[in-house]
Amino acid sequence: MTLETKLAGVPFAADLARFGDRVAVSTPGRSLSYRELAGQVEDMARAFGPGRRLVALEAGNTLPALVAYLAVLSAGNPLLILPTGGGSAGDALLAAYEPDVVVRASGSEAVLDVRRDQARHELHPELALLLSTSGSTGSPKLVRLSADSIQANAAAIAEYLQLRPSDKAATTLPLSYCYGMSVVNSHLLAGASLALTDLSVVDPCFWDLVRTEHVTSFAAVPYTFDLLDRVGFQDMDVPSLRYITQAGGRLAPDRVRSYAEQGRRQGWDLFVMYGQTEATARMAYLPPDQALQNPQAIGVPIPGGSFRLEPVPGLDAAELVYSGPNVMLGYADRPEDLSLGRMVTELRTGDLARVGPDGLYEIVGRRSRFVKIVGLRVDLGQVERLLADLGVAAAAAGSDDAVVAAVEGDHDLALIAKTLAQDLGLPRAAVELYPVEAIPRLGNGKPDYPAVAALACAGEEDDGGPAEVPDAGSTDVRRIFAEVLEVDDVAGTDSFVSLGGDSLSYVAASVRLERALGYIPEGWHLMPVCELTPAPHVADAAVEPSGKAAPSRDGAGTPARRVRRRLFAPMETGIVLRAVAIIAIVSTHIGFFHWQGTAHVLMAVAGYNFARFQLTGNRMERFRRHLRSIARIVVPSVAVIALAFAVTDKYALHNVFLLNALVGPEGWSDYSRFWFVEVLVHILTGLALVLAVPAVDRLVRRWPWAFGMALVVVDLPLLFGLVESRYPGQGPVLWLFGLGWAAATSRTLWQRWAVTVLAILAVPASFDNPYRSGTILAGCLILLWLPTLRVPRGLHRVTALLASASLYIYVTHWLVYPLFDSDNPLDKGLAVLASLACGVLYWAAATRVMGLAERWLKRRPFSRATVEPAAAQRS
Template identity: 55%
Template structure:
């Protein structure tokens, strides 16, 4: 249905032109005055029509997005606001709410998709803005905000920050994020200037921009402060900076004190703030003069707002309740909810709070039974229900680093940890189980969680909690099967029934585990990755070296038997880098490694139940994609050879068809695309069952489908990439070939399909030889003196491939051999750095568990 325009005005959006020729926006070196901005907003508002319609905006930090946002407010059109770089979330909300108009702005292009002339929605006249409570996930649960909410919060923020027309705020946060949006609203309200940029604080150009445009403030979330430390912010000269704001989560008190004191010394203020999307952005702020002495507080209510603390039975702290004109109208879960008016007048924050001696509010924890661990929202009640369903009485607690569960009675904690980690989707290292004789309870029979936390702490003190930095169980300096698994897979609890695959092992960890097991056992069974830890420990070869025959010891010192896939990865990366640099000409190994990737996928990623298997597959993809994207981001920032499509691994889809430097990372994109596609296929129940029932025929069917692009019988519209699917499927089939006829079949397919793929016989012969080695020789003898270099090169092969594109160009003219050596060394260094970062994160999580007696206080906001 359509509704004639009859709406409350938002003055800061409707009265832009009143500030005349003052600068409103500075972006890409161009200044847009308030008069120009008001004209552009008015023009777009007229284009959106004279009837209220539901609009969805996929926004980025650019002028077009800001104009679209303001035009919707000015025209009275309720707006669903989302980030431009989350198309899946946009698609989900379009499907859920069926907006009448969809606006998109990115990369200098603006589009207006009018899906119908009028509107099919009944829109309440007060409804102005709809924001997600769960970031950019596309959840249909939205916060309904009114025009009055936006105006009131903008005025409140502008008041306590003392914003004037002379202020200039740089955009460090997305416009689609309520914290970032509040910066825009409050500055437009006062006729101040917005410096729009997508640059990060780690980019030197960001600070150059701040100086050249005389920026007076910027907004930060806790992670921003970590980045500020990395770039040496304390030494950055910013003569015009007046204040820094912090919200979006709890900043540790010691960090608050550090930056408050830094600001005092450097002439700017730190405003610590507290808010939730449900209150349009801000509910409290800590006056800068009080920050050093009250670093754990959220401060006082924003102007126009008030707090009260309602008692919570059984807890010393009560729930914080906020009242003010910025409190939302209510939630929307479906299109029909858009017709609702105000359904609540106060906001129950879900945070437990207290007042300190200075009269400031402090957050003591969460009343709601939710925690966010490694980015995943975990329902503690669901954890208890999951265990209850298998007959285990439990009390679940947690913080931002660890899920801690106390279980009543005697149970196998190793098994339950595995079940729980898989059930809630957490890494095993983030789940801590502790047995207690009886769970403490309140008089009403409910679990006494503070007492449980104290009891868990007592048990930890009695039993000792293993330090991830300490050596796992076993004699010092002496390997065991269990110790190898613990160290290489970075786990602390491993049972006799675990296998390499069930513990989440993949092709990246396979290298280190297989080499150390071969050294320990003397002979590594071909199916070792599927054998249990107990079975491996009972193998006849599992004896201390002193027990073995002298002749065998002599032989072992000369040769090591290494997995063929490991050797191919090590050889392959050396030949790939050497060929790119021009030290020698030996092409074809990259395509051998694609077949090896399919081979490893079949070995490590196809066992177990559907959902745990899918999580394991996606984790394996992340171990490739995350370090790749991190390095490519660095390459994008320091060179002009790459694009944002490279950063997000979408060059094959969005990049140029002609081969340029932007195609350097094609191999990474290939592997990620194929692994995601295979994981998606196997997530379909009937396809998963088909793979288990026909383990060889399934990859052969994929191989046949891949031949359609290999022989260009169909046009995939993704240049240079999809033709690799047939090689991946061929490697998968090799892993499933169990007997002589099957190996002969896959060998014949190799010999028949590879010739003609390239107009280079040597390249094709290399591919055939590598794949046949993978088919017929599960292990290869390698001089023991080379075993460690082979392990290093194979483990770091992906990282070497990434970094060599930046390392060799300045060295190749001096010495190609030096360029190769430097590339290999730099790649190993980057691999080591990635491992160190991962290890440090896990170590901190484990130590946090030891330090905490109860749930860590967390002002868990949905900013």
């Protein structure tokens, strides 16, 4: 059989129709039988065409994504799973492996991006599925799984859970996560059904769904149990619930025992499970009747699998080694590895284990020097190297809660710990440094890591652990979103964008979030709240276990001196550009100094932010969000312009209605002062209407970067004077908005270079003034190539404040600075400061008033009449 031969797919995915009219999947307002699901899967499989190609899928908890997932597996095409929501992780995988077909869910359908008709890479006949290794999503290192492994693991899970056709699982975990995927596979193999949802367990609608759909099980990771505690699960009446499964990390034994006892009282079972992506998800399970007596154990091997303990040289411990039909073929680090066959026959887990007389296995440690904290793999060896680079001799241990390091010598531990947390991308509370006279060592001279780890326990017993200095009022991420976005309820599955966040509220939210978490995750505006909730002990400063501040150490070349050199911290480029631009705009208009072109840079920033915040969600959700964002610009702007029209003679009625660019006199005049707001509102309104068209919506979802480039190209005839423009004073600016859009959606190096070339060709034609053109070009390229800029830490808050209030400063400064009618440079400086201050005050008042108005409108009877039926349908 050649590698190009079309092979049979995963059996359970190819044979769905055998369960006939049983319900396979339930979604809000709709249920599909196995026969209907099989029909959709077959139609999708045919769409892939003949030949065997690598297919990449954004696997969210939607029906189109589920159908596409099953279609690829059933057709025998190797499937590369991408994380949901796009972003840099998915882009890295696409760039590394160049799949032949990319599938994304768009509304109620799956959109196929067929990039080539034949396979680009040589694909091994057994290769069926490619998954990122746990904790390294987006890494080019992938786990290669065969159809037999997927089928075998699904069958084993169905066997030990005793799945039956009457079972129904709620999809509490994403399909892109191997644990969530195993829930789907095992239930569909057994003829059971799925309640397809992305609701969080903290959402009341989730529990309405559980009761309405008679859900019998759901999957949980350790953090899920924190959420269950929060919503009072112990007092809930869920009569249909038959069992809960737990994996994705170690659950503390006391919690295992507590939930096992609750399950016994309420009539459901707790299945504690152990697995790795390399074994297609599951390797062991703890029988529910053993959870009370042995809550620390991972249990017994799954059906068809087996464990052995292999002694580890130099350690009085043994590594757990697993064998079974679900073990991966091997890893892939590059596209050439997709042609490889089986390279692995058993899985060395990297975990140290022991087995009791009752045959139950227990994990007692890790052989590898890795821990996983807040979903990120942390190399403890790298921790020691980072500390060594700071001139610190240390030994690092840790758990899935925190990195713990013993530090020799007299150092400023507070500054070092904060720097280390930033370098590792961890919350500040996840790094604990303890001073020691000498690093604990074993008889052979190697560091005694168990003794290092015990420092954390000693600190907790003696002094309550490292002191906590929470940022008052900012530790609750839900409250941050609720206050910034003026919403009443924030669920764990909500994100900043889904709650209506836009560029006007983004800055305030990002600054408060960074203070709450100690860092700002990339793509946080698209992440669910439950992934942003800070760890229980978020601290902004580290102190010694005694609770006293660690002593400072000065002097050239000392660690403290090196840390203090880090006076600059990164801020998002868009935020910095908004702050700098508004200062330059106001100063130029007042004559304090002259720096032209920054308003045009802001137009590019507007396009950049539109592409980031306004292209997610289904079409109607986006349309409502577009209108809301436009209203947030129009209402405060028109209020000021109307006041200016009433108290001065410099403006006309068409200014109040933002129509000067269309019906006012041509050329630059006093009437043109609000041109930026007018043109921005025109662009946003036009895009809202265009993107509401289904065909355009599909086009933009499939080729977002190309659409941004098209906006540039459409405007070039106006820019080069080939078509007469209504904006001779400022020139056309849609192309700048498009450049910003293209910058935000550039995912590959060649795309960035294409945008760069286009900017270099277009910008010089924007104005005859080379300095203004140079400013515009520099701003666009900085936005494209530099995601962050380093800003003095002391200026972060004022920068964020000016960026947040930039629109309000722009519309109010025309009324403020004429009050300082003087050529004195000091008076001009005071006029700049007064304009900035008045704009900030107006921003604070106007956003508060608009937030209250939005809340009031939501509570109106007509609002409830339209919302409640939708909520009922959703649940």
